[in-house]
Amino acid sequence: MRPRKSAATGAAASLLVLSANPLGTALAAPGESPHVFGANVALATDYMFRGISQTNHGAAIQGGFDYEYSPYNLYAGVWTSNVDSSAKGYNGASMELDISVGWAPSWKNINFDLGYVRYQYPRTDTSTNNTDEYYLGLSYEIGKSYGLPGPFTPSYKAYYSDDFFGSGSSWYHDLSIEIPFILGFTLAGHYGWNRFDKATNNYADYSVGIATEYMGFGLDLSWVDRTDEGACSPPFQCGETAVFTLSKSF
Secondary structure (H helix, E strand, C coil), rough: CCCCCCHHHHHHCCCCCCCCCCCCCCCCCEEEEEEEEEEEEEEECEEEEEECCCCCCEEEEEEEEEEEEEEHCEEEEEEEEEEECEEEEEEEECCCEEEEECCCCCEEEEEEEEEEEEEECCCCCCCCCCCEEEEEEEEEEEECCCCCCCCCEEEEEEECCCCCHHHCCCCEEECCEECHHHHHCCCECCCEEECCCCHCCEEEEEEEEEEEECCHHHHEEEEECCHHHHHHHCEEEEEEEEEEEEEEEE
């Protein structure tokens, strides 16, 4: 499990090219291929997903590949990360593999994202934790104002699963914002609400962070926390942690 920062989200972010055609799709320039491929790799001090560490507060090596068909803003991607194989929910699996597909059209300054993601755990002893999730997102680019060096982007995305890691149906509501800052830095804020069939399991997670790019590498430092930390079952660790990520996109 992870914060969507690759397959679905990464591909969607690259689809913000606007055009004059009424469907809001990005048309390839003459001689330019409509097929766009990308890759990403990251080293992180922790793998936090919705306020829960997936690596028992250990380091994570992550990476993925993305494909975009630009004429219709269609995308697909795969992403993987190591996870803590001792965690009960993984049942022996030491790797997470996410597969996603989606459609991310744009209209003026509004960006949409409709898609599906599969969380798969190879070599797990049970398939209960393999999960399907569907999502619908909306973001809006607000132009330069209040003395900011560039536009800032608030967004909302809703995720739904009919069986979230074997615990029944669930909804996840993600409210986020990115604000350009001085010297090429970007400030980011996030608030997520996890709503499960069993009301006693509901909780919120939140984070604040700052990111920049240096010599082609992405640098991100974030503070992650959540409510109801006592509900976390060992060896999963919850909230109150700083995460540093070094990434590179190709």
